[in-house]
Amino acid sequence: MIKVLPLYIKAAGFTLLLSAIGIFLSFVVGIAVSLTVYCKVKFFSVVAKIYIEVARNTPLLIQLFFLYFGFSRIGLRMEAYTCAVVGLTFLGGAYMAEAFRSGFESVDVSQKESAQSLGLNFLQVLRFVVFPQGLSVAVPAICANSLFLLKETSVVSAIALADLVYVAKDLIGLHYKTTECLILLVIFYLILLLPISIYMRKLEKKMRFASHGV
């Protein structure tokens, strides 16, 4: 068991790195897409909406296979790693966009109007009223999406990337020590995900207090 531990640690590092990059890029894509929709930018908002629906209503594994095996066949060859990042961002961007959009839309019309009546222009209203209020509403959904994306990285093993699942499967195939390998796999995911999950629950409680004014 001790012998395989370094392999797991390395794989956990990879899972974490891939997730971090995926979450960060999803965040960026999400903000851009949600603003396009929220501000009803001509044409682009339609494209953004289609993108959100397509990405949210298809499985990541199929997205990855299509990207990795499919696109390489029509001359768009990508490395597995690039594919994983693109796939995660494609999926995560849509989820994040929905989180931001519902946050922005939760801002009261009267809040925006009173800001406008104070002489703020459209961008200023966005920057000083809609953004801060909407973002704080979106925080729990953003956290939930991050947790979701971290878990979703488990499927990248299917395109031969050495994440936790890949290492576990590899070791099972090599040594047939199924029990140890699977226990380690579960433990490592717990180590990665438990802190985020606990933090999320705390945040949720805090938000509830905030919204009830206690």
Place this chain on the structure above:
Amino acid sequence: MYEGIDGIRVIFEGINFQRLMVGLLVTLKIAAVSVAVSIPVGVLFGILMTSRKKWVRLLCYFYLDAIRIIPILVLLFVFYFEITRVFKIQWSGEFVAIIVFSMWGIAEMGDLTRGAIRSLPKHQIESALALGLSENAIHRHIIIPQITRRLIPPSINLITRMIKTTPLVALISVIEILKVGQQIIEYNLYRNSTASFWIYGFIFIVYFLLCYPIAEVSRRLEKRWG
């Protein structure tokens, strides 16, 4: 040898299309059975989560968190490779998939139910108490009818989430649409250079056509009833 746009033939060649659709049926069966189990059991689980006994609640949260934190793929592996081996039982990949998806669905449905119960105005339950209704009567006549409407949209949404998770079962050797697709691609490896593009593209579209309408129904209901 087919090339370029001509490769699209692979979808309709021989009985390929038929095979893909049979695979899709397996996918749908797994999702449907799991949802059918998850919804009723999940609602009961959600009611248990609001129990007044602390140890019951603790046990429930332990289950919920365990299921939520571990990726479904890992759960599938654990059940497929390990549980069957340790308990010396013969479970097909399909059966393992239904078990794992149901466990997950029960947890999700339970959490939704708990949220719906908690969001009922406290006074609604108090006034039922003040009328002398027993706990069972309150669940039956006040709580469940009031949360039903609220639970219908997320229950429908759970169906799409189940469907979107089903491709993972190909990784525990269930012959569903993705696995069938892989078999077709392998067979055409030297006959059709773009087979994987068309097959995976086709499966991608199939999933979208399945999930989008269901997600849309769920969203419309949520808007109307929200």
Place this chain on the structure above:
Amino acid sequence: MSILEIQNIHKSFGEHKVLNGVSLAVEKGEVIVLLGPSGSGKSTVLRCINGLEPISSGSIILDGETITAPNTKWNKIRQRMGMVFQSYELFSHKSIIENITLAPVVAQKRDIKEVTEQALKLLARVGLTEKQNAYPRQLSGGQKQRVAIIRALCMNPELMLLDEITAALDPEMTREVLDVILDLARDGMTMLIVTHEMAFAAAVADKIAFLDGGVINELSPAKEFFENPKCDRAKKFLDKFKF
């Protein structure tokens, strides 16, 4: 013997002591109004009597039976007391007639025909017969509160607990609800009422219990209380309502 006897009850929420030894006896047919500044614990008294808040110490005796014992079957006890809340709390998924008949049929196991008959009589009494098949959202606040009152009455309670039942209503609707209560008082219903309507309190109450700081400072016949309050706190309290 009193129908309800509250003996030296204490109640705290964490560090905060709300009731510091409240004692009160209610005779059959008597109407007692609890007055006092907000936060004095008036509503808590009612909620304790109905078992919605467990008390820290003391006891409550209903018709000779101690109902604060640990093994109390609260749902049985509550069937004998009607409670009405400030926010009406009709069940939004049930029609008016279903709201009224639910508890008598389900909790008291009475015959639905007989209950419906009684419910219709009660609805007629408050002038809402034509609303029997409506849903709560179709009613005004005053109408909802009148339904909430007869929903409690249909259980044939031995006494009624009314918790600020007009606080959420505008003056016109307040009137129609209070008329129902005055009518009940004339019929000899035993009631314990928490309200901020001084004129109503004066009209309906046999006795006023003045609560401040979690204890009853004064218990006097209504007329005496309003004309000549004994304790200083009550005097100050009443002064606020004079213009």
